[in-house]
Amino acid sequence: MYVLIVGGGKVGYSLARRLADEGFDASLVEKEERMAKRIAEDLEQVLVIAGDGCDPGRLEDAGIARAQVVAAVTGDDEDNLIICQLARDTFGVPRVIARVNNPSNEITFKKLGIDTVSSTTIISKLIEEEATIGDIFTLLALKRGKLSIVELIIGPKAPAADKMIKELRLPADSILATIVRESHIIFAKGETVLKPGDSIIALATTDSEMALREALLGKE
C-alpha cells in the first residue's frame, strides 16, 4: 500500500518512519529543503521530495495518483485542508486524513467532510475522562464519540450492590450488557443480582454516562 505524507515535522517524520518499518511503501513531501535532506538521509526506505505539498504539480511528482492514503500533517491547518481536498477531489485518493493543529478548526474540517486527528483534542479528552469519572472507563467510543461501551466496577458500598438489575433506576439511553464476575461472564437479565467486585460492561450514550454511574455506583 502506498502512503503519501505531507509535512516533515516531528509528526510527519515519525509517521513515515513507523510506516516504513511496518513495510508500507511511504513517501514524504517537505517544503524546506534542508529538512527534507535530513529526513532523506535518516530514512533510507522513504522517498523524500522537497517541495510545497499544496502545489498540485509537486503532489503529482510524489506519485499521488497511486496513493491509497494521504496524510496531511503540516503545522498549518489551512495547508492541511487544501492538501486533503486536492488529494481527494482532484487525484481521487480513497482515504485522506488531516492533522488539525488548532482545535477550533476541527469543526470546519468536519463540515467540509475531511477526517481529522487533533492531538490537543485527544489529550484533553483523555484528561477529562480521568478527571471527571474515576471508576467508569470508556472501553470503546462509537458514532464519533456519541455512544460508548463503558466498564464500571461495583464497590461494596455501591447502591447497586446486592440488588437485582430490574430494581435499579437506570437512564433510558443505557443498557447493561454483561457482568464479569471472577472471570465468569454473565449476561445481564432483570433478575441478575449485582455483587460487589462485579465488573459491568454497559452501552450508553455519552450524555447518560454520568447518570449510569450514579445509578450503579452512587454520587461521587
Add this chain to the structure above:
Amino acid sequence: MHIIIVGCGRVGAQLAQILSSEGHNVVIVDKNQESFKRLGADFNGITITGVGFDPDILKRAGIERADALAAVTNGDNSNIMVSQIAKRIYNVPRVLTRIYDPLRADIYKKFGLNTIGTTTLVAHIFRSALLKESAKHEFTIGNDIGLVEYRVEEEETAAKESGGGKK
C-alpha cells in the same frame, strides 16, 4: 450590503475603503493589527484582528448575515479555506477568492469557488500592453463573470474594458 473582507494588504485595504465610502457596511479582518494602518483615518468600517478562517472571528465579523465576502490575504490556502467556510457552511451569497497560484485557481474554480487568479490576469494584461496587440483576451472570474480585454483604438497603451455579467 454587509461585506466582509479578509486580508488587509494593499488590495484588501483599498477594497475596504472604496466599499465603505460607497456606504456599505464593511468589516475587515487581518491577523496583524498593524495592517489596519493602511485603511487611513477616513475608514468608518469595523476592523477585527485575528485569523480569517477561525469560525469565532468570522462570527464576530457577522458572517451569518453577510451579503458578500472577499478573501484577499497573501496566502492562497487561507483564502480558499475562508471562502469555503463562507460559501459552504454559512451560505454567504457572494464569495470571491484571490488565488496567486494559477493551477490552484483553476482547480478551485472547478470546485465552485469564484476564484480570481491574479497572476494569470496580470500576466495577460502585461503581455497585451507590451505587444500592443489588438488580440482579445478573455478571463473568467469564477463561473459567472467574464473579464474581456480588447483594444479600442490605435493608441500607445492597450485600452482595457471590463465587462461583467453572466456569460
